[in-house]
Amino acid sequence: MERYDPKEIERKWRARWLEEKVFAARDDSPKPKYYALVEFPYPSGDGLHTGHVRSYTAMDIVARKRRMEGYNVLYPIGWDAFGLPTENYAIKTGIHPKIVTKKNTDTFRRQLQSLGFSFDWDREVNTTDPGYYRWTQWIFLQFYKKGLAYKEKMPINWCPSCKIGLANEEVVSGKCERCGTPVERREKEQWMLAITKYADRLLADLDTVEYLEKIKTQQVNWIGKSEGAELGFAVADADGVPPLIVFTTRPDTLFGATYMVVAPEHPLVHRLEDRITNLGEVAEYMKKAAAKTEEERLAEGREKTGVEIKGIKAVNPATKEEIPVFVADYVLGSYGTGAIMAVPAHDERDFAFAKKFALPIRQVVARHSAEAHPAGADLPYTGGGILMNSGPFDGMDSEAAKREIVKAVGGRAKTQFHLRDWVFSRQHYWGEPIPVVFCEKDGMVPVPEKDLPVMLPDIEKYQPTDTGESPLSAIREWVNVACPACGGPARRETDTMPNWAGSSWYFLRYTDPKNDKAFAAPEKLKHWMQVDWYNGGMEHTTLHLLYSRFWNKFLYDLGAVPVSEPYMKRTSQGMVLGKGGDKMSKSKGNVVNPDSVVENFGADTLRVYEMFMGPFDQAIPWDDKSIQGAGRFLERFWNYALGLIEATKEEKERYEARAQQPKRAALHRTIKKVGDDIEAMKFNTAISAMMSLLNELTASEGDGHAAALPDEDLRALIKILGPFAPHMAQELWSRMGGATYLDFEPWPVYDPKLAVEDETTLVFQVDGRVRDTVRAARGIGEEEARAMALANEKVRAALAGREPKRVIFVKDRLVNVVA
């Protein structure tokens, strides 16, 4: 028999799939559509990662199964190619990022093709292609026209190493997500996208999609909706000065507000400078706080700092008391109104601050009633309850009191979000130029759509400047342009877009990747959207996922996209860790290169191994040895199937004379399990089920021969393996005489009648402990089973003469004798 030769088989089918464009998605198919999506890779110089393989194999399995189920499947791929590593490489070597990108995408394409993914290679997109970023710029202009893209001077997170401004999302515990350098705060004029305008819908519409629960939770937390109220606190003895507005989720505790705090950025101090008696001290504190990096704030822990603003008092609108006002950096300028009412009895932070500065702590909410919860006991108490020390509201439930007190003091209900507007400027070369010019006469003027794309010019030096200006600003002939409005002298915007821009809409482009009249034709979008299933990394749950949902919703509002939510279903794969459980990294030297695995074992083995290694959503360490298990399985499968295919007529007859029923039942149970498990992304148990079946089929039955399967059943067996090991399955399929591509053959039908075995294993228990197991005919009744159990020797021994009090019977499973 011919040996399993993955290299030869894979080379052959890979070439045919590509040449014949077998997996090209058709826009005009009468079949129902299915859009399977994976995150397109950033084509780094390191090449494909085992993590890509895990995600792409999983969705390839889904895509291939869907084709077999009769769907017209779109499974596209492309390159998210703008970004810092390529630029840094260009800075170091002087090689143009375009050239580096070309080289890297060529490598990635070769690697992806070597794994046999059923991508539609005719729809490849590349975010750095002017034909692509033209439309990224076009979408930006639509944001601009709707007032959702705006420029604002604001403190940004500045990475001194990357020399780039970062979005809040890119700062992880005060450090640059990319290089780990502590970020600084700098004032800069930045382009912003008003994602907060969509906060409510980004939150509410999560109910309309099927994301993994933990993904939804992360989005919900990131958006961070708080329902509360805005209340005004008058400044004492200051007619004409507007009141201090605070945001609170606990207006019911207003009677306990014994002081106020404003953020260091709050305008109050400037407004009332001449009344402040300790202005020097206050100004000093504000200066220090402004310069503080996130890193320093974290290093201080929760230790509260602050300074009282002397000379100014605020009036509690409920009690009419005059209360002191502090400036302290535990209040953030960027959230709410930048000012709070402090209720030390019912807020942990206010409590800590009040203790430190010896401020009064007045309890106004009791757990049950003032009597049951003596004043001062276990404060701070942050839960709800019954009001006390609150004048006319005493005894009221805190939920009711929230509404009543807001009404009584003339406040208004208010919803706040943690989500901030998206800092959309980068001061770098390798990104989409922002299509705006600054005219001496007309000010800010958007580039007309007909002049798109604003091409990225070729330059000599990619190095960003220490002043934070983009390297583009040095290219005079590019920067200086005629104003599109008046023709007068104007300058181009030299900031570029963040690397999140291109990936915020790429799934739309796949539906119509070559269109040069629109980002995609409406009928193509209508045909393919929405994405049915999107798999990607957990690390993109709060950034890319939210951004792309936002862009899609915006385009939906323009009428340019047919669905409000881009993705029906979103799942995530766990990381592939290095040996020993550490993250794979070059510095640790534990990076596994898929190329060498394909070279040594074959693509099908790598695919099966990565799907078998453990639960799909869990991080699993790589194990060189375990790959062999996947390889052995495929080889055994090959030998078994080929043995049957090449068996002589006599051999076949002899095999088939053997009792088929249990094997057939096992096959049908496996068909069901593999199908169900693919849908639930339980690829590991799908594969173990196929392994078990193969073990059962090849187990010698005394005559040294494996069990035979009729051709029909062997075909079904090859089909369910197909999505996992497509090259080998296709080869076996064609050796069985199949002239077609396996991927378009119908997925085997599970027959519940065939899946039931005639016999079952009955467990006999005494007092819940297993005493024996016996084979019995399926479906026997309680009486019979009970009699068998009571007659069983081991059961009788365990009973030791005791009379059974009760007998529990579970059909086809067990008899439990309770004595």
Next chain:
RNA sequence: GCCCGGGUGGCGGAAUGGCAUACGCAGGGGACUUAAAAUCCCCGGCCCGCAAGGGCGUGUGGGUUCGACUCCCACCCUGGGCACCA
């Protein structure tokens, strides 16, 4: 601190409330071979026992149940996300 996960053999892990440890890796024994590799067969939770058999076992402590890895309560450990968000 808050929000999600997860604790099962030497390892990765499997188990609609019903045979705990499937499947795979590693390990031990055997067959084949001049030999090795590959392949095939058999054995692998712990303790007592020559064995038959018995006892103990899914992070810890309780509970519900005829029966708990699975459900409930409390706790410990651990991975991830958020974090002075009023």
